[in-house]
Amino acid sequence: MRVAVVGAGLIGGSVGLAARVRLGAEVRAFDPDPSARAAAAAAGAADTVCDTVAETLHGAEAVVVCAPLGVLGDALAAALGAAGPDCLVTDVGSVKRALVGAHEDPRYLGGHPLAGAEASGVGAARDDLFEDATWYLTPTPATRGTLLERAHRLITGLGAQPVAIDAEVHDRLMATVSHLPHVLANVLVGQAAGALGEGDSLPASGPSFRDTTRVAGANPALWPDIYLGNAEALLAALDEAVEALGRVRAQVAGGRRAELVAWQEEAAAQRRDLVEGGWLGGPVRELRVAVPNRPGVIAELALTLGRAGVNISDMALSPSPDARNGVVALWVNEAGAERARRLIGEQGHPVTEEAR
DSSP states (O other), rough: OEEEEOOOOOHHHHHHHHHHHHOOOOOEEEEESHHHHHHHHHHHHOSOOOHHHHHHTTOSSSEEEEHHHHHHHHHHHHHHSSSSSEEEEEOOOOOOOHHHHOHHHHHHHEEOOOOSSSOOSSSGGOTTTTTTTTEEOOOOOOOOOOHHHHHHHHHTTTEEEEEOOOOHHHHHHIIIIIIIIHHHHHHHHHHHHHHHTTTOOOOOOOOHHHHHTTTTTTTTEEEEEHOOOOOOOOHHHHHHHHHHHHHHHHHTTTOOOOOHHHHHHHHHHHHHHHTTTTSSOOOOOEEEEEEOOOHHHHHHHHHHHHHHTTEEEEEOOOOESSSSEEEEEEEEGGGHHHHHHHHHHHTTTTTTEOOO
């Protein structure tokens, strides 16, 4: 596979390294900063480091755009302008709805790997950064099935687990489980610092404060663009958090111990369900689905299963000789296989299971 990487930071460098080491891919990379290009070459993040986007994408089967969120839209537009007609164009941005809405091109498939490191820059890149990480994909009805399959092969080859999700659902989820926690971590450290009197030193703190505030102040150049890029969903999450804090304040002010006990118990149960009810892991089963050859049919399948919590760990397309229909093989987690069969059947597609 020939892979192009636009943006030579931690994520872009790790994509390049993993593609070279794990997939044996030929990798070309570009970054607008000459010093970043030099660092990418020194780190071995690409076979060839190029001076232009067009040179980087020449002959590429897939391009991963890893630019910072503030300039990601422009970088995607440049990549789509230089990509070939059958080239997969994807990205790693942590906010998806605006990007997907702005780039309605059948070659574009939004992506977001849940991976990172304390250090930044291509010098910190690793070929195992994506090992067992969730990598969200946001297909639309316009997404080509062949390119969705290619994205699956690329992402699983990098070591990650692809999960299909609606762009709007993705942003709402990220606002709750990622962006809001960063805001709250900043607030907590500010409150702790403000609680100190002049000349006071911070006393030893327990693990709860250290764990809760670990992400406070993370990457000041990056996170404001994330907050603003996902403003609508983050504002809704902030409003819900303020309302919840108001309820707790009223319970504490009113000495309503029984309500606080119930709230604490509910939180424990909810956290247990969230941690133990993950989509990934466990054995898989192969389902073979007969589908017509029409745009968006594979994306519809992936999104339907993704909404139901059924992860597709891999897929393969086999078109019929006349190209009017075909069979898509889906490998899904065993726990959700029967649910997947039912949902696919409800969409009117015949399903069989490969004998094991």
